[in-house]
Amino acid sequence: MSNILVTGSHGQLGSELRFLIETQGLSGENENFFFTDKKTLNIVEHQAVEQFIKDNDIDIIVNCAAYTAVDNAEENLIMADAINREAVKSLAEFSKKYNIKLIHISTDYLFDGNNYKPYTEDIQSNPQGVYSKTKLAGEQEIKQVKPANAIIIRTSWIYSSYGHNFVKTMLRLGKEKESLDIVYDQVGTPTYARDLARAILEIIHQSHNSSEEKDVEIYHYSNEGVCSWYDFAKAIFELSDIECKVNPIETHQYPTPAKRPHYSILNKAKIKNTFNIEIPYWRDSLLSCLKSTKIESIVPDEGLNC
Numbered sequence: 001m002s003n004i005l006v007t008g009s010h011g012q013l014g015s016e017l018r019f020l021i022e023t024q025g026l027s028g029e030n031e032n033f034f035f036t037d038k039k040t041l042n043i044v045e046h047q048a049v050e051q052f053i054k055d056n057d058i059d060i061i062v063n064c065a066a067y068t069a070v071d072n073a074e075e076n077l078i079m080a081d082a083i084n085r086e087a088v089k090s091l092a093e094f095s096k097k098y099n100i101k102l103i104h105i106s107t108d109y110l111f112d113g114n115n116y117k118p119y120t121e122d123i124q125s126n127p128q129g130v131y132s133k134t135k136l137a138g139e140q141e142i143k144q145v146k147p148a149n150a151i152i153i154r155t156s157w158i159y160s161s162y163g164h165n166f167v168k169t170m171l172r173l174g175k176e177k178e179s180l181d182i183v184y185d186q187v188g189t190p191t192y193a194r195d196l197a198r199a200i201l202e203i204i205h206q207s208h209n210s211s212e213e214k215d216v217e218i219y220h221y222s223n224e225g226v227c228s229w230y231d232f233a234k235a236i237f238e239l240s241d242i243e244c245k246v247n248p249i250e251t252h253q254y255p256t257p258a259k260r261p262h263y264s265i266l267n268k269a270k271i272k273n274t275f276n277i278e279i280p281y282w283r284d285s286l287l288s289c290l291k292s293t294k295i296e297s298i299v300p301d302e303g304l305n306c
Helices: 012-022 046-055 077-097 130-145 166-176 193-207 229-240 269-275 282-292
Strands: 002-007 031-035 060-063 101-107 151-155 179-183 217-220 245-249
Touching: 002 012, 012 031, 012 193, 046 077, 060 077, 060 193, 077 101, 077 130, 101 130, 101 193, 151 193, 166 179, 166 229, 166 282, 179 229, 193 269, 193 282, 217 269, 229 245, 229 282
Parallel strands: 002 031, 002 060, 060 101, 101 151, 151 217, 179 245
Antiparallel strands: none
16 A cells, blocks of 8 residues: 655645545555645644654655745745745655655746747756745755655646636636736746646556666656747637637736746656656647636635645
């Protein structure tokens, strides 16, 4: 029996993992999942985390917890660092100490956006804000600790049926407003959290059949294809039959405290080849999400999913 700890399980990715396990039956026969959030197991409380690991004989940790409020992080360095770096370091140390496989989720924001072709895992990162710098620092802590068989998965533009995200915000605003101004000069790929959750479960399943000990590996995962935030918004309204005009604007017309990369397309060849994973096209996944998304009032996201 493999005991699997999922941190940040009330966030978008953690919620989708829980959905797939509890309603779709995608767990393996010998897999037992523990879904925790900041109320039941706050990852910044290191002693509590270690005790939980020992008490439940954890074999695998999927760390979905993070400080994700990109703009708020500019004024909350201490908290962002505590969650995105210090807590990750502890998880890596516990993973090494207790021979646990660690799967850690990271971000495309590690790159400065000055590239001209999709980013591979070996391209030098150059984070531009507090959020991205603390996420990179978390990756570096894992690589320095070197827990056996640890995996870092960088992803981009996450959305889901759960929580606060661009898709649900557009669905709400599209019904409230006649037109919206959306930036068109930031290009990347939306990622349906449920698709990433499926990929993570496949990686977990395959890890049971491997006895080979490897160093820390980094993989990129997003849906296939490319779009701007403007294109993304247009697709959301089109597929939802919402009549709301979308006006393309440049980034400088919508200033934010944190700088976003203008180009953050990820090369997924490594994860596809290593785990034989088929990745859906972003518009197909968007349609799947819209079919399962219940439009509800949006509560402002604090970006704290630890």
